[in-house]
Amino acid sequence: MSATLLLLLKGPMQSWGHTSRYRDRTTASYPTKSGVVGLLAAAEGRRRSAPIEDLARLRFAVRVDQPGSLLHDYQTAQRWQTGGSTSLVSRYYLSDAVFLAAVESPDRELLDGITQSLHSPRFPLFLGRRSCPANADLLQEVHDGDAVDVLRSERWFASEFHRRTRPQQLTLPIFRDALPGEIGDPRQDVPLSFDQTHRRYGWRDVVQDAEGATVENPLGKRKADPFFEEVISA
Amino acid sequence: MSLVLDIHALHTLPPSNINRDDTGAPKSAVFGGVPRHRVSSQSWKRAIRRDFEKTLGADHVGFRTKRVADLVADRVQELTKGDDAMWDRERADAAAMNLFTGAGIKLTEAKVREGEEKRGAETGYLLFLSPRQIDNAARKLVETDGAKPSKKEARALLDDAHSIDIAMFGRMVADAPDYNVDASVQVAHAIGIHESEPEFDYYTAVDDIVEDKEETGAGMIGTMQMTSSTLYRFATVDLRSLQENLGDANAAVEATTAFVNSFITSLPSGKQNSYAHNTVPELVYLTIRDTRSLSLVNAFESPVRAADGVSRREAGAQLLASEAKQLESNYGFVPVASFAIGLGALTEPFTEFATVTTLPALADQLRSELTAEDPA
Numbered sequence: 001m002s003a004t005l006l007l008l009l010k011g012p013m014q015s016w017g018h019t020s021r022y023r024d025r026t027t028a029s030y031p032t033k034s035g036v037v038g039l040l041a042a043a044e045g046r047r048r049s050a051p052i053e054d055l056a057r058l059r060f061a062v063r064v065d066q067p068g069s070l071l072h073d074y075q076t077a078q079r080w081q082t083g084g085s086t087s088l089v090s091r092y093y094l095s096d097a098v099f100l101a102a103v104e105s106p107d108r109e110l111l112d113g114i115t116q117s118l119h120s121p122r123f124p125l126f127l128g129r130r131s132c133p134a135n136a137d138l139l140q141e142v143h144d145g146d147a148v149d150v151l152r153s154e155r156w157f158a159s160e161f162h163r164r165t166r167p168q169q170l171t172l173p174i175f176r177d178a179l180p181g182e183i184g185d186p187r188q189d190v191p192l193s194f195d196q197t198h199r200r201y202g203w204r205d206v207v208q209d210a211e212g213a214t215v216e217n218p219l220g221k222r223k224a225d226p227f228f229e230e231v232i233s234a
Numbered sequence: 235m236s237l238v239l240d241i242h243a244l245h246t247l248p249p250s251n252i253n254r255d256d257t258g259a260p261k262s263a264v265f266g267g268v269p270r271h272r273v274s275s276q277s278w279k280r281a282i283r284r285d286f287e288k289t290l291g292a293d294h295v296g297f298r299t300k301r302v303a304d305l306v307a308d309r310v311q312e313l314t315k316g317d318d319a320m321w322d323r324e325r326a327d328a329a330a331m332n333l334f335t336g337a338g339i340k341l342t343e344a345k346v347r348e349g350e351e352k353r354g355a356e357t358g359y360l361l362f363l364s365p366r367q368i369d370n371a372a373r374k375l376v377e378t379d380g381a382k383p384s385k386k387e388a389r390a391l392l393d394d395a396h397s398i399d400i401a402m403f404g405r406m407v408a409d410a411p412d413y414n415v416d417a418s419v420q421v422a423h424a425i426g427i428h429e430s431e432p433e434f435d436y437y438t439a440v441d442d443i444v445e446d447k448e449e450t451g452a453g454m455i456g457t458m459q460m461t462s463s464t465l466y467r468f469a470t471v472d473l474r475s476l477q478e479n480l481g482d483a484n485a486a487v488e489a490t491t492a493f494v495n496s497f498i499t500s501l502p503s504g505k506q507n508s509y510a511h512n513t514v515p516e517l518v519y520l521t522i523r524d525t526r527s528l529s530l531v532n533a534f535e536s537p538v539r540a541a542d543g544v545s546r547r548e549a550g551a552q553l554l555a556s557e558a559k560q561l562e563s564n565y566g567f568v569p570v571a572s573f574a575i576g577l578g579a580l581t582e583p584f585t586e587f588a589t590v591t592t593l594p595a596l597a598d599q600l601r602s603e604l605t606a607e608d609p610a
Contacts (some may be wrong), residue, residue: 012265075276096263120526122236122474124470124527125526130417131421133529135529136532136565196411
């Protein structure tokens with residue numbers, strides 16, 4: 001039977017780039033597989049050039065507990081010691097977002113080992129970008145069951161503020177690896193190598209789970225706007 | 235065993251605009267569903283680097299520039315000045331060019347505008363080199379008569395003797411990733427602990443001459459944006475990585491104490507002359523851990539409101555302390571050591587689990603904690 005390790009990704013800022021180039025550093029609207037695998041590899045103290053196939057092979061799913069909003073950070077880099085012109089960089093972040101990421105493996109011991117290293121990681125952990133430190137309650141437990149089932153049964157981690165804006169019953173979207181034969185949105189975020197001389201990413205198909213996770217929300221509004229709900233859950 | 239040092243600070247700023255976005259407004263982010271003031275990590279890291287330069291001396295701080303070749307050529311000329319045959323600029327430039335091409339770093343001829351002096355070739359990005367690396371490279375070039383070094387030799391010159399800021403904040407070399415240095419210090423964006431939105435300061439400026447002629451009206455009018463806030467600031471130092479980057483355990487401890495000092499006393503200088511926002515954090519909480527580093531930012535997810543005779547600073551200090559305490563008792567993250575420094579009664583909520591101290595005394599306390607156990 002497979003087991004699933006849950007990670008809570010929550011903070012004022014996080015950023016999960018998968019198509020970023022040069023001076024425009026974008027973020028996806030939910031965590032990438034490469035970002036989460038990178039976090040696990042950092043915890044285990046793997047160097048950038050170390051093999052990561054075992055981690056990249058783990059099945060991956062994300063639940064969107066609170067979608068957050070897009071934040072644009074405009075940065076100038078100046079050569080202040082020698083003078084000269086200024087270069088401009090745009091970085092995008094998700095602010096105020098909460099995700100529950102799940103990695104699934106048939107090998108429970110492997111996940112228990114990862115849990116140990118997440119508790120006392122070799123390299124500092126961050127949510128997609130170094131300036132976004134991982135939250136204190138990042139590490140949730142290892143559960144029996146497959147990723148989607150575990151994500152369906154876990155409690156909702158949204159902030160009280162966000163709960164008040166949502167209806168009394170709602171469905172949280174779950175984005176998961178496609179099953180064999182299933183067609184999804186292709187995304188190039190499977191890390192093959194983090195080595196900086198030849199960083200490479202493979203493709204995977206991402207499917208939004210048809211069912212999602214249904215949660216009760218006693219703090220919620222009695223009357224919900226179906227259009228708003230459709231937009232925010234997309 | 236690996237140690238991490240986490241530093242948390244509450245820092246109140248008067249109306250000011252120390253870090254602006256592309257519209258000139260103070261940077262901001264939404265957190266806990268409300269807009270907050272934000273100061274980017276890059277901005278504060280730069281303030282810390284400048285502070286290093288002041289407190290540790292320029293020798294310990296790297297140059298971040300496209301004109302690295304010029305720096306090396308300058309040094310070559312300086313070194314050969316003593317002999318009777320100082321290298322001319324062309325020879326020094328050619329030697330510097332050899333060094334960087336040998337290292338696999340591409341240089342391109344600098345575009346010079348009319349009336350400007352000719353400059354040496356430049357890298358296509360900002361490259362971080364320490365003064366010691368520049369000096370070692372220049373010496374080697376003089377010794378070998380400007381010969382192109384092998385990749386191995388170049389590596390020994392450019393990847394050794396990192397300055398403190400390179401070892402801490404990392405180095406990125408776009409066309410030769412072999413020379414990259416992974417940062418050992420993480421600095422989070424500073425974020426307001428309470429809801430705030432920038433305010434518009436409408437101003438008028440009087441024309442002295444026109445006023446003397448007793449004509450009324452403003453010489454000019456305009457608006458500036460500003461904000462006043464209490465920020466939560468967080469950074470973490472990974473001692474083992476820092477030691478690897480600096481190549482020495484003692485240097486890592488000294489660099490860490492210097493970082494703590496600069497983190498506390500430095501400030502981005504944006505609009506300094508308009509606002510004189512010269513404050514220091516009113517509360518600093520430091521933890522040394524052998525587990526993972528822990529940010530306490532989520533203590534402020536619900537925005538802080540001053541109420542019932544409790545000021546924003548007091549409320550902030552209490553929330554920070556209660557978050558720290560709960561991580562110890564509920565999650566079992568007990569630090570190896572923790573210290574609190576603060577003004578007035580702000581350290582009171584920390585007394586039961588942290589050593590209350592002062593900034594002048596802190597450096598020695600940190601040294602003894604960090605060297606007590608070999609961070610390797």
